[in-house]
Amino acid sequence: MEIGWLLHPSLVPTSSFRVADIGTGTAIWALDLAQSFSVGQVDGFDIDLEQCPPSEWLPPNITVREWDAFSALPPELENQYDVVHIRLMLLVVPDNDPRLILRNSLLMLKKGGCLQWEELDPWGAYVVETGMQEPDRTRNSFQRAQEWANMATLQWVTELTSIMEEMGFEEIKKEEIVCDIRLSKYYQDSHMMLMEELAANQATGDKRKIVDTIQWLKQNAHRGKARVPSGVFFFEPFTGHGIMTADGPFWNRSRNLLKPTFSRAQISDHSQYSVHIDNLLTALLKDHHSFVDLKSYFENLALDSSTEFLFGHNIGSLTPNTTFNAWTFIQAYNIGQAGIGKRMQLPHWNFLTRDKRFWRSCSIIRGFVEQFVDYASASRKDPSYQASNRLVLVHQLSDETPNRKEIVSQLLNVFLPAHDATAIALTNIFFHLSRHPSAYATLRREILDLGPQADWTFERLKACKYLQAVMNETFRLNPPIGQMSRAALRDSVLPTGGGDDGAAPVFVKKGTVLTTSFYALHRSREQWGEDAEDWRPERWLKEDGDGLRKVAHWTFLPFGGGPRVCIGMQLALTEVGYAVGRMVEQFRAVECRDPVWEFVEEWKLSTVSRNGAKVKLVEA
Numbered sequence: 001m002e003i004g005w006l007l008h009p010s011l012v013p014t015s016s017f018r019v020a021d022i023g024t025g026t027a028i029w030a031l032d033l034a035q036s037f038s039v040g041q042v043d044g045f046d047i048d049l050e051q052c053p054p055s056e057w058l059p060p061n062i063t064v065r066e067w068d069a070f071s072a073l074p075p076e077l078e079n080q081y082d083v084v085h086i087r088l089m090l091l092v093v094p095d096n097d098p099r100l101i102l103r104n105s106l107l108m109l110k111k112g113g114c115l116q117w118e119e120l121d122p123w124g125a126y127v128v129e130t131g132m133q134e135p136d137r138t139r140n141s142f143q144r145a146q147e148w149a150n151m152a153t154l155q156w157v158t159e160l161t162s163i164m165e166e167m168g169f170e171e172i173k174k175e176e177i178v179c180d181i182r183l184s185k186y187y188q189d190s191h192m193m194l195m196e197e198l199a200a201n202q203a204t205g206d207k208r209k210i211v212d213t214i215q216w217l218k219q220n221a222h223r224g225k226a227r228v229p230s231g232v233f234f235f236e237p238f239t240g241h242g243i244m245t246a247d248g249p250f251w252n253r254s255r256n257l258l259k260p261t262f263s264r265a266q267i268s269d270h271s272q273y274s275v276h277i278d279n280l281l282t283a284l285l286k287d288h289h290s291f292v293d294l295k296s297y298f299e300n301l302a303l304d305s306s307t308e309f310l311f312g313h314n315i316g317s318l319t320p321n322t323t324f325n326a327w328t329f330i331q332a333y334n335i336g337q338a339g340i341g342k343r344m345q346l347p348h349w350n351f352l353t354r355d356k357r358f359w360r361s362c363s364i365i366r367g368f369v370e371q372f373v374d375y376a377s378a379s380r381k382d383p384s385y386q387a388s389n390r391l392v393l394v395h396q397l398s399d400e401t402p403n404r405k406e407i408v409s410q411l412l413n414v415f416l417p418a419h420d421a422t423a424i425a426l427t428n429i430f431f432h433l434s435r436h437p438s439a440y441a442t443l444r445r446e447i448l449d450l451g452p453q454a455d456w457t458f459e460r461l462k463a464c465k466y467l468q469a470v471m472n473e474t475f476r477l478n479p480p481i482g483q484m485s486r487a488a489l490r491d492s493v494l495p496t497g498g499g500d501d502g503a504a505p506v507f508v509k510k511g512t513v514l515t516t517s518f519y520a521l522h523r524s525r526e527q528w529g530e531d532a533e534d535w536r537p538e539r540w541l542k543e544d545g546d547g548l549r550k551v552a553h554w555t556f557l558p559f560g561g562g563p564r565v566c567i568g569m570q571l572a573l574t575e576v577g578y579a580v581g582r583m584v585e586q587f588r589a590v591e592c593r594d595p596v597w598e599f600v601e602e603w604k605l606s607t608v609s610r611n612g613a614k615v616k617l618v619e620a
Helices: 028-036 099-108 135-148 151-157 160-167 181-200 207-217 248-262 271-287 294-311 326-345 356-381 393-400 404-433 437-448 458-462 465-477 518-522 569-586
Strands: 018-022 041-046 062-066 081-087 109-118 483-487 492-498 504-508 513-517 587-592 601-603 607-609 614-619
Touching: 018 028, 018 099, 028 041, 028 062, 081 099, 099 109, 099 160, 151 160, 160 569, 248 393, 248 404, 271 294, 271 569, 294 326, 294 356, 294 393, 294 404, 294 569, 326 356, 356 393, 356 404, 393 404, 404 437, 404 465, 404 569, 404 607, 437 465, 437 569, 437 587, 458 569, 465 569, 483 518, 513 518, 569 587
Parallel strands: 018 041, 018 081, 041 062, 081 109
Antiparallel strands: 483 513, 492 504, 587 614, 601 607
């Protein structure tokens, strides 16, 4: 794989450098490294050394050793390496989950060491027209081959950076390298072989069609850079142009700009968020004597935490001395969401959605964000200004562009999902817990075993299996976003879904809007069993009680999937888990006080409980 360097230019090897080459294969990379740099030791590892030169043929500073990197790490390899190098593991990562090899790599590295992973982008391919005879056939055949080859199983590649953050890596840098046009034929053949191997593993009767299509494509397709599917433009009156509405280079730029704000180091620090939880509990302890609707409290919690996280300013809507009119803002916010929902339901009939309240709410929300942009700009010009240790998105955006409208739009594109994911999830979780006292008791025992709040780290909360099961089950049954729409950029063919049995291909004309229902997917009896309509956290636990059960890929998508998976997913999961833990610790029981037992949906942009979560809180 030609990328222009062996070790990343930021790494300066020394004579004492020790490097591990995982999946060394022919040891060609290790040999080139030892020849090009003055490194102390390069150790190659592979499950089979048949392709390696004999040991006596290798330079004295290169060793090779049989070891399966997806098995337990030998103790003598811990904390030994300055650099761990991995490349081209696309087809060998078991269960499409790279966490085991990442865990081993992390253990192998010395403090301050670096992991360098080079991987092909399985999604980054398109057809380049070079005087071909049948360009339309080439494009359509190429797309069908990718779909038939089940490229979705390689989703972990696009999520690798977020998985690395989850595993504990820091200062992660991702670089996308477009192939040299002179190497296009090589990349074309490599990509075709990749699709052939994936097709060979298909448990379908379409293998012959797949292989025939790929063979034909070998003469026509070229490796290149992917074009991201079209965005959803229903949001623009409310959010403006940003990461949710953009495609192509602007989307890439937006996502790269936002990534640092959602790094693991940022979201695993509970110190800021715990202040808002303290304010929440203080307000609840004051008001809970008969019963409360937790929905409004959680909306204010999400408002306070998201404004401070994104704007660097705590509006304190949960505190008694706040000067901010939270009710006016949240009412405008909810009206705006309902308007977006109508636009999504009637995409070709938007002229019918002339709701003055919707347009007024958009103006209120944008005005709300504009004041924070102006405040941030003015405060940073003040000589007494002191920068926070935490990244604040409004400051990052201000450094990137002087365009006030763009800054406001980018902030709203993040604020909308950041606020909703927390407020709606917490409301729905306590809706269900109040109706399942035994589940609440089990969860409370697990939380109390964590000990003092000061010891509640990101990792320890993620290790609370029943807490994760409660969250997953709520996201499954009541996903914050019930559906997702995408527009076809060109004439396409879906591999299945047509015919009487749903197994035939389906033609999708350019411009057609396709909608995926997460609500239906998460309640499929085929995937979740006959009790798919029931809230039962235990379905997520392994039978032996040791950890969470894995579910089939693409069957659980509360935050979407693919390259456009929600960038704030880990932030939402962290905030929801921490808030649930603090609530459960504070209150011995949560009793349902809602006269309506069933979950009644109110569909706006998000799917929320129309009746909120009316409960009586019993102090510990």
